[in-house]
Amino acid sequence: MTNKLYDTSLSLLTDLYQVTMAYGYWKAGMTDDRQPSSDSTRSGAAEKEAVFNLYFRKNPFSGGFTVSGGLTNVIGYINNFGFSRKDLRYLRSLTGSDGQPLFEEGFLTYLANLKLSCDIDAIPEGTVVFPNEPLLRVRGPILQCQLLETPLLNLVNFESLITTKAARLRLVAGTDTLLEFGLRRAQGADGGMTASRAAYIGGFDATSNVLAGKLYDIPVRGTHAHSWVMSFDTEQEAFDTYAEMMPNNVTLLVDTYDTLEGVKHAIQTGHKLRQKGYALSGIRLDSGDLAYLSIEARKLLDAAGFTDTAIVASNDLDEIIINSLKQQGAKITVWGVGTKLVTAYDQPALGGVYKLAAVRQANHADPDSDPAENHTAVRWDYKMKLSEQAIKISTPGIQQVRRFRDERGFLADMIFDEERSADDLNEATTTMIDPLDFTKRRRFEADQPFEDLLVPVFRGGEQVYDCPDIHATRARVQEQLAGLHPGVKRFVNPHTYPVGLEKSLHELKTELILKLREGGRE
Amino acid sequence: MTNKLYDTSLSLLTDLYQVTMAYGYWKAGMTDDRQPSSDSTRSGAAEKEAVFNLYFRKNPFSGGFTVSGGLTNVIGYINNFGFSRKDLRYLRSLTGSDGQPLFEEGFLTYLANLKLSCDIDAIPEGTVVFPNEPLLRVRGPILQCQLLETPLLNLVNFESLITTKAARLRLVAGTDTLLEFGLRRAQGADGGMTASRAAYIGGFDATSNVLAGKLYDIPVRGTHAHSWVMSFDTEQEAFDTYAEMMPNNVTLLVDTYDTLEGVKHAIQTGHKLRQKGYALSGIRLDSGDLAYLSIEARKLLDAAGFTDTAIVASNDLDEIIINSLKQQGAKITVWGVGTKLVTAYDQPALGGVYKLAAVRQANHADPDSDPAENHTAVRWDYKMKLSEQAIKISTPGIQQVRRFRDERGFLADMIFDEERSADDLNEATTTMIDPLDFTKRRRFEADQPFEDLLVPVFRGGEQVYDCPDIHATRARVQEQLAGLHPGVKRFVNPHTYPVGLEKSLHELKTELILKLREGGRE
Missing domain, CATH: 3.20.140.10 (nicotinate phosphoribosyltransferase)
Structure with missing residues (x-):
């Protein structure tokens, strides 16, 4: 190909x-x-x-x-x-x-x-x-x-x-899921396309880049942006609407306003999903102290019975930061990596x-x-x-x-x-x-x-x-x-x-x- | 366009x-x-x-x-x-x-x-x-x-x-000539194309990228590689052949073996060009101490009457290094910038x-x-x-x-x-x-x-x-x-x-x- x-x-x-x-x-x-x-x-x-x-x-x-x-x-x-x-x-x-x-x-x-x-x-x-x-x-x-x-x-x-950068990230991620999210910061359209392909080869599981998914047969993954939440009157309404529209694909971004409040709203949506026979796949953290927030979010999710809901993290991650977060006991099992991967930021x-x-x-x-x-x-x-x-x-x-x-x-x-x-x-x-x-x-x-x-x-x-x-x-x-x-x-x-x-x-x-x-x- | x-x-x-x-x-x-x-x-x-x-x-x-x-x-x-x-x-x-x-x-x-x-x-x-x-x-x-x-x-x-990186380079280069040479290290084909275009807009004079020249109407410039010199038995034969084949486009790369010896060989070729009514446009330095070598090369060229022959320099240049070379009195008036420009290496x-x-x-x-x-x-x-x-x-x-x-x-x-x-x-x-x-x-x-x-x-x-x-x-x-x-x-x-x-x-x-x-x- x-x-x-x-x-x-x-x-x-x-x-x-x-x-x-x-x-x-x-x-x-x-x-x-x-x-x-x-x-x-x-x-x-x-x-x-x-x-x-x-x-x-x-x-x-x-x-x-x-x-x-x-x-x-x-x-x-x-x-x-x-x-x-x-x-x-x-x-x-x-x-x-x-x-x-x-x-x-x-x-x-x-x-x-x-x-x-x-x-x-x-x-x-x-x-x-x-x-x-x-x-x-x-x-x-x-x-x-x-x-x-x-x-x-x-x-x-x-x-x-x-490919080398992605392989390094796979080494630290172990069996966690790695998602490539870099297109918006890549060096041009093809910089993004080539990086999506190389990231997958190097060990990533999926990309957010739809065209790369189509042309290279790479799994695609995605959640929603802060703008989805902001476009509704309340975060709860935003989450509920998203889950109602796409019940089989629900990972909610919880940090638009206040991260742990966001987790609570996501849990409310998760209960509604369950009643309809669906599951809350994940929540995503995109800012703040990812170690602390993921540990607290995990407690909230587990206490509400959402032990299978994954915690996804993103925000300028690279292999050094992921390694450090894992050492700190962060409860993250899905990592979204963008800029630092697709531009090979440090070199x-x-x-x-x-x-x-x-x-x-x-x-x-x-x-x-x-x-x-x-x-x-x-x-x-x-x-x-x-x-x-x-x-x-x-x-x-x-x-x-x-x-x-x-x-x-x-x-x-x-x-x-x-x-x-x-x-x-x-x-x-x-x-x-x-x-x-x-x-x-x-x-x-x-x-x-x-x-x-x-x-x-x-x-x-x-x-x-x-x-x-x-x-x-x-x-x-x-x-x-x-x-x-x-x-x-x-x-x-x-x-x-x-x-x-x-x-x-x-x-x-x-x-x-x-x-x-x-x-x-x- | x-x-x-x-x-x-x-x-x-x-x-x-x-x-x-x-x-x-x-x-x-x-x-x-x-x-x-x-x-x-x-x-x-x-x-x-x-x-x-x-x-x-x-x-x-x-x-x-x-x-x-x-x-x-x-x-x-x-x-x-x-x-x-x-x-x-x-x-x-x-x-x-x-x-x-x-x-x-x-x-x-x-x-x-x-x-x-x-x-x-x-x-x-x-x-x-x-x-x-x-x-x-x-x-x-x-x-x-x-x-x-x-x-x-x-x-x-x-x-x-x-564009910003190129503009910074133009600020330090003043009225010197700036050439973009980055295609081989760019982030993909289009990374190179887009960078060539942006470099020109930011203030560069020309690119080595022929396709960018064709598609974007940017002047193209180039000399020859070390391999040209190496493919002949002697450096003198390589220079003479190049000048004979393209007398109206002669900038000679002098550092394949020994830079200042290379300058002397270029001068010999320059004399032959003159006899045929052409000029030695330039010599190029691609390694070593560019401040020292350009000053010594300038002396050799001037002593031989080649005061109009430009000294071109390349080798991992950026705005900080060019600024430093100019402060050291380097006799360089044409700068070839590649990797550090087209990948915006430091960011x-x-x-x-x-x-x-x-x-x-x-x-x-x-x-x-x-x-x-x-x-x-x-x-x-x-x-x-x-x-x-x-x-x-x-x-x-x-x-x-x-x-x-x-x-x-x-x-x-x-x-x-x-x-x-x-x-x-x-x-x-x-x-x-x-x-x-x-x-x-x-x-x-x-x-x-x-x-x-x-x-x-x-x-x-x-x-x-x-x-x-x-x-x-x-x-x-x-x-x-x-x-x-x-x-x-x-x-x-x-x-x-x-x-x-x-x-x-x-x-x-x-x-x-x-x-x-x-x-x-x-």
Whole structure:
């Protein structure tokens, strides 16, 4: 299922520099000659094939894990990729510093006929992931990889962020009910839609967002607003009318005027509902001291025989506040979370990046030969971005992530290069090296159970992955969290889950750093 | 111009409780009988007409002002309002706690035929506004007002937030160039689109987001990424190739390997460009100590005769960092701002609310009589939400905002009730009272120049407002900021711009609070 808001071509939803770089590659003759109508006037330089990895450097919210999101929307985006005539007309109108067109007509023709032919591998949505692991790996003509950078980052960054936030809230809520109420404060219409979807996947039970319910098959829930109460002469009349109109859906908001008086009015309405064979489902608190008020409200409800009536709470909640309320013995079993969830208030962006990891001349000499053979015919030129800070140095390679586990859960993740590491992975023992301290090593025997996390999603631009539905992805998140040691899941100073580089990839990286630092790039 | 991503009906983009409340009003017979195909089985209660005000309680970013945004998208939303057959099919599928349908068929028929007939008044986009001022005022059948709450809040909250952030950045940037680079970290596709638009209105010069450029007529700008440099054997080859391919658009990113070495390579490319009659437009720094590096880069460029080559900087910039860099004498004249702007990182949500302020039985006794007369025929029942915190108590009334000014700028804003305050506004002196301290008063003489900020946008559901284009709105922001005292615009402990209630509205509010606190609602 795709995010239906994106079921249109959004190929210009990218940074201009992706288009100018694409133009540069095209004009320098480094594009895929096999595209239909490619321009014959270009110079004879060979097409460049590239590999980019999309990853982040730090778990959000000072936490110990991240939950991957966005893949469903990435697939929708790629399947709808293509430049419309209007898109090209707009690009034609752009000019450079001399007032001349920025792009030659031949390039626009090239874009008009462009069909994506990339291979994309990805970690399935709803997987726990860690810094430096490639969530997506894109391999193909460098021009295509580049055009995709911005939209892939946009989609993966935001959905992973909200899925992670929701998973954290599920960890503190235990078996309580979690409702997402954030649409009014979300960052735009689609900010709200995407957040509703990601919240459900991360472990929420329902949303107030009706359109998200409709488009994504998420349960919807809702009560009423203060304005309902205010629009009647008395709170009692407001409650009674609501219950009379919708007896099978009665959760009453009790804090419009005075919360505990409101609870008493709700109880009166509850008695009337009972006489008609219905139940008072819940009351909702939206202000004040939620610990105190919920305890007092529970006493009133229980004393009146409404032991099954749930207490719902909302009002700028997040995982820290819910945790604190539970420690204070608050009698709340349904939590409505809005702003702090849908905007990821304490860290509203995940800093995912998309880095070039290898490049080579494409080899299409014999179109009838086995493509797999072609792939290995030309050696990769491994690439990395240097930085003064070790954490900002990218890792080269056609990366895959191997997750080792035992019967209790996940042990460690090892990033390896699909070509360079192949021989070492066949040895009796595999060595994994900490990327920030090469003296920290772990060894895994050949019989250690593992799973390789990235799976093929596109091959030659065609989708080869059967995307699980939203409910399966939601279940996956909880299975994944169960595989994590509790120390990794705690909020304060979480244990760092071990992620390292396979030894031969580590050696490749070290070699490249030394070469670049010694001026090998001059 | 509308935000084209919304040019489809998004009528279910609302909270479920808006729909259940609408159902409650319909079922209780409090809906507009004049709608086509209204259901005849409903009880005989009279239709309720309501007034809601949309406002926020606190300026974002600990600042002294806010810039209003979102009205263009609100207009697009309302003009496209309407429930599709698929929407109704979805609502029909919802069930209550007893497994029975949540909504009767007659209500769905009512929604299918519903045409908005509200009056909406709003403060034009790009106006400086302050806490408690109604940015939008919606008046009409309470069912309709309620359905609109969530989408109006979503659109106004987010766009006002980003417009305000951009305006703050413009204040520190002075005459420097500001570029918005945030798409990859924005909260979803539309989060990026809306932010690009709001950033331009708030004072940015251009965006990297090509689709925003196309749809909103915003200038687009871009350079190249580290990956361009990395995909060549040497940085010099990468720069030379870029300049050769696009000589009229050359800004080179110099920090892929070693920043100052990168500047020297850019200078070499600049010499080659000159020989061909082109110029090196700029170099870009994206990491490291931007103050130090820009000063050193400037020296190198100037020594080589490239005094016109601009230094562009990016890397997690915001108004505080730019201010600091300028104080350190950084030689940067073009600022690329991304994540911190488009997510409003330090406060990612504006807490706008939508509160019922008055209600009355609608009077449609004589459809041939003058509607203006009908409007005054039945007295309003003024409404407010109580709270223990004075700042959270809403203000009743059919509110309008009068902004007094003199030749130097804005003096104060006074909120008044269009009906209650009418007589007092005709007196020789008008009194305005501080809502948090009734002993603080200001008096304005009848000849004091003023402007009433809310303008009619919809009448009877029909648009009556000619929405200015994006460039006019952008110009308005700067005119508005010029009207503010510098103390209100400073970032640290800004002066509080005076906003008060007109005396008779203050008295109405006080009277209502006392009545509610004394249990008048029981």
